[in-house]
Amino acid sequence: MVPQLPSTTELKRVGDEGENRNGNFTLQQLFQQSKVIDEESIDVELDFSSGFANSRVRETMILTLRFWKNIYRTKELFACRTLQMFMAGLVLGSIFYHLKDDLVGAGERVGLFAFILTFLLSSTLEALPIFLQEREILMKETSCGSYRVSSYAIANGLVYLPFLLILAVLFTVPLYWLVGLNRTFSAFLHFLLLIWLILYTANSVVVCISALVPNFIVGNSVISGVMGSFFLFSGYFISKHGMPSYWVFMHYISLFKYPFEGFLINEFSGSGKCLEYMLGACVVRGEDVLKEVGYGEESRWRNVVVMVCFILVYRFISYVILRCRCSQKGLKAVLV
16 A cells, blocks of 8 residues: 655644744754655655655755754854864963974873873763764654664764864864974874864764663763773773783774874874984984884874774664664664
8 A cells, every 4th residue: 555645734834833942853853844845846756665755865965964954053062062172272282382302292292192082082972962862863753764774874974074074173273283293284184184083983982882872871981981991902001012912902992092003103204303312413213213112104094094994883883773773673674
């Protein structure tokens, strides 16, 4: 039997009644509103065989636009987040202002990189309650066949890319040049890329955990424990060679390891900096510091690739969890 679709007038009425006093919409109401606009402008071909009103690509486009509207409507959160990142970069730059190119300055740079990782990977915890609320909306909407879980997962991943890039730029620009890090423009761009990937990795971890945990309290505890463990095994406190063999695997799955190595390689590899002179001759260069800890230029882009893989893995895990939550068929439905 062909399903009965609501009329355009009915959808308009639902959308008008769903808007609250602040002009905000839920994802479901915005989805219905988008369908009204689409039906008025073009003829929509319904895919009754799959049970969804739009193709996967169209769903992703509609949901991405909707997420943008939700971000735009929360101007206070957006403004606070951007101001926080800019002020953090400015304050850190003023604290570590114009570090010297010697062994003391090199040690201070390492400490700065460790703090940057801790700050960025823990600062996205504030998004946990937002993702938990979105999960409840998602489960209600997908239960009535409004859209696919995969479309939601893709749209959720895409919409944060430019937003996090803006935050990365606001944080990096004052910090990088005030501290006096590697002064080549290519090194600056690579540092910016690492900051962007760190923010997106943290966002992906929060999305994954928010799909798994039942509430904010449990999610907060899980994220704190995971981030603390990863930082402990990053190689900053104890090197891989000093760890017991049964804990080495934690070093390789640590979210801190690869960006931390990336920061060090970007700063000291090929910079031409001499960190210590003796009798007018350079005895310690930046490359020597990297060799001592086992890092090299060949790891520069490998670390970037590993960070991207982490992002994809956490995003996929969050999709699988959400798919199982939203489907009565459980894991079997994920494989279909």
